[in-house]
Amino acid sequence: ELFPSILAAGAAALGPLSRSIRQMRRMPTALVTGASRGLGLEWCRQLSDKGWTVYAACRAGPAAPALAPLNVTPVMLDVADPASVAGLAAALEGVDLDLLVNNAGIRPDECGPDKTLGEMDYSAMEAVLATNTVGPMRVLSACLPALKRAGAFKVLNVSSGLGSCSLAAHTRRAFGNIAATDLAYRSSKAALNMATALAALELGESHPQSCVVAFDPGWVATDMGLRGGKDSPPLKVEDAVRRSIQRMEDLTPAETGSYVSGPGTAAAVREDGSIGYGASVVAW
Numbered sequence: 001e002l003f004p005s006i007l008a009a010g011a012a013a014l015g016p017l018s019r020s021i022r023q024m025r026r027m028p029t030a031l032v033t034g035a036s037r038g039l040g041l042e043w044c045r046q047l048s049d050k051g052w053t054v055y056a057a058c059r060a061g062p063a064a065p066a067l068a069p070l071n072v073t074p075v076m077l078d079v080a081d082p083a084s085v086a087g088l089a090a091a092l093e094g095v096d097l098d099l100l101v102n103n104a105g106i107r108p109d110e111c112g113p114d115k116t117l118g119e120m121d122y123s124a125m126e127a128v129l130a131t132n133t134v135g136p137m138r139v140l141s142a143c144l145p146a147l148k149r150a151g152a153f154k155v156l157n158v159s160s161g162l163g164s165c166s167l168a169a170h171t172r173r174a175f176g177n178i179a180a181t182d183l184a185y186r187s188s189k190a191a192l193n194m195a196t197a198l199a200a201l202e203l204g205e206s207h208p209q210s211c212v213v214a215f216d217p218g219w220v221a222t223d224m225g226l227r228g229g230k231d232s233p234p235l236k237v238e239d240a241v242r243r244s245i246q247r248m249e250d251l252t253p254a255e256t257g258s259y260v261s262g263p264g265t266a267a268a269v270r271e272d273g274s275i276g277y278g279a280s281v282v283a284w
Helices: 002-025 038-049 082-091 122-150 168-174 183-206 237-250
Strands: 029-033 053-058 073-076 099-102 154-158 211-216 259-261 266-269 275-279
Touching: 029 038, 029 122, 038 053, 038 099, 038 237, 073 082, 082 122, 099 122, 122 154, 122 183, 154 183, 168 266, 168 275, 183 211, 183 259
Parallel strands: 029 053, 029 099, 053 073, 099 154, 154 211, 211 259
Antiparallel strands: 266 275
């Protein structure tokens, strides 16, 4: 009876060590939402090229043609559909998730940046809030078991400099490309920023090695950023994601709850009141 007891005690003592060894040996794992195009697709491409195990989540799932050439695992996911997100939790059963990139988002013309208060389609705005604000938090909740298994996890809730309340009063100078005020999209990102700060507070208390941030990818030449040729964003998708991945890799638990610029190109109000570009931290 003594010998089995010694073995049991040894196994218990080695448990944390053996888990650490397994984590050192395995490649890191990420889930990226909105993975079928734009920034999400490029995140999947670059992470997989770096050796990450990537779960690429989008509404089309395995039927998304852009994902076919990539070494990723497609997952069908509609972040605005509770049943779909519940299925995501099942897909991640047993997975140690090191990184969640909550990238899925919409900016429909019906409530887009050219619509004034009187022109807005408020039903469309409700859909924006469901996708851009509630969706990421629902996905984060579904991913919590997988994130907690990884231990030192990171969550990037993809926001925008347009979600900064501090910059709202400087809209015409900082974001002169916006004809109206972009009420729906900007409100959804401002709300996401608050939700991120509060999630970071909660998870930081229970998982001090975690890092949860609102992440501004910069003004990027995606379909959303180009707006059908109305705008000319300065950042190429490949460059924006490359710089964002570098920023993600450098994130530490001390930065949890912050609002960071991935490429380091965020707008900021200078002391003289002028607008500068190149900030690495975004003003709330």
